Structure formats: structure tokens, C-alpha cells
Amino acid sequence: EVQLLESGGGLVQPGGSLRLSCGASGFIFSTYAMSWVRQAPGKGLEWVSTISGSGASTYYADSVKGRFTISRDNSKNTVFLQINSLRVEDTAVYYCAKDGGSRIQLWYRQYWGQGTLVTVSS
């Protein structure tokens, strides 16, 4: 059974930083791309970032490029999202997802974690 467990969310002031983690189990972690998707309170889903199975390729939404960094540790079955220069509009539940699909443009979010809340406020 695929399980994804996010952690690291919390309350942070504008301009601050957080590191989100997502521990995975139930599949061969290193062979799958992983993604982060966020959802602001009462709003829809927004793709944030994706990393390939090896970690060699990373992809970012324009809204977070230059401020967020995705990485993974395949020895620990964990994917990370380093979020810097936080803004009020970054307030959201951040979901970790295991990707499915045969090639990058066809990737989809196959399994989702329960999410971790990031609140940016002074």
C-alpha cells in the first residue's frame, strides 16, 4: 500500500523559510517522480514542483521559481520542498504526491498524502 506522510508545515512570518518533508513507503521510491501540489484555503489545486525519480530533473511553477527548491533522498525514501522568501499568498495546504505516467508530459499525481498546512502571517 502506498503511503505518503508530509511534515514540516507551520506558522511562519513573511520572508521566512520552511522545509517540508514527505516520507514514502509501499513502492520503489527511486523509480517514480514525486510532486508537490498546494491548495490555498477555499481555493483550487495548484501544481508547485516535480522531481524525477533520480533527482536529476526538477520542474517548478512560475509562481515559486527561484524561491522553492525540491529535492529527494532516495536512500531515505523522502522528498523535500525548501520554501524561502515566503509570502502571505503562499499560505496553503501542501500535498506530496507520487507521480504516474509513462513520460514527463503525461505524468499525473497518482497517490496523495494528507497534506501539511503552511501559514504565512505576521
Place this chain on the structure above:
Amino acid sequence: QSVLTQPPSVSEAPGQRVTISCTGSSSNIGAGYDVHWYQQLPGTAPKLLMYGNSNRPSGVPDRFSGSKSGTSASLAITGLQAEDEADYYCQSYDSSLSGWVFGGGTKLTVL
């Protein structure tokens, strides 16, 4: 404004059929990229409902079906049940943005 356009809400009576549209453009759905659908029940994480336009993951009832044509896609739900009341999101890849995009979501109400 979402790159993929969905109706904000749809409603139908139990047992009936409802469709949710997802309209894109030549840089995403119209470019041939697959459309995927997610269901988000109230207070829970999203769940994959349909992938590759019309494929159901294991465990998803065949009351759910998907299709794609041109720059649009649709999710159809037949034999509506109260438990289908949820938010539904479409997703595809956009070559202009070099990334994945979601629709704004559609809230399904089962009357």
C-alpha cells in the same frame, strides 16, 4: 484565472447523469496532452479518479468515465450517489508554461 476552465458548480439529482467539462487550448489539451481527473471529498486530500483521458484506477466505479476531444475533455458520472458530492479537478500539461496545470475545480452537488 486557471489555464484549464471548468464550471464552478454542477448539480443533479440522485440516479441521474452529470458531466463536467474542462476546456483548454492549443498548448495543453489541444496539443494532445492527456487529461487527468481528481476527486476531492470534503475535508480530505485529492484522489486520482481518471488518468490518460479515460482510464480508471483500480477501485473507481465504472459509473465514472472520461473523454477528450480537441481542446476539451469531459468527466461523466452516471447513477449519481450522495457520496459523489465532491470537488472535481482536471489536470494536463501545458507546453507554453512547461509545467502541469489544473482546472479551477467544479463542485458537484447531489440534490
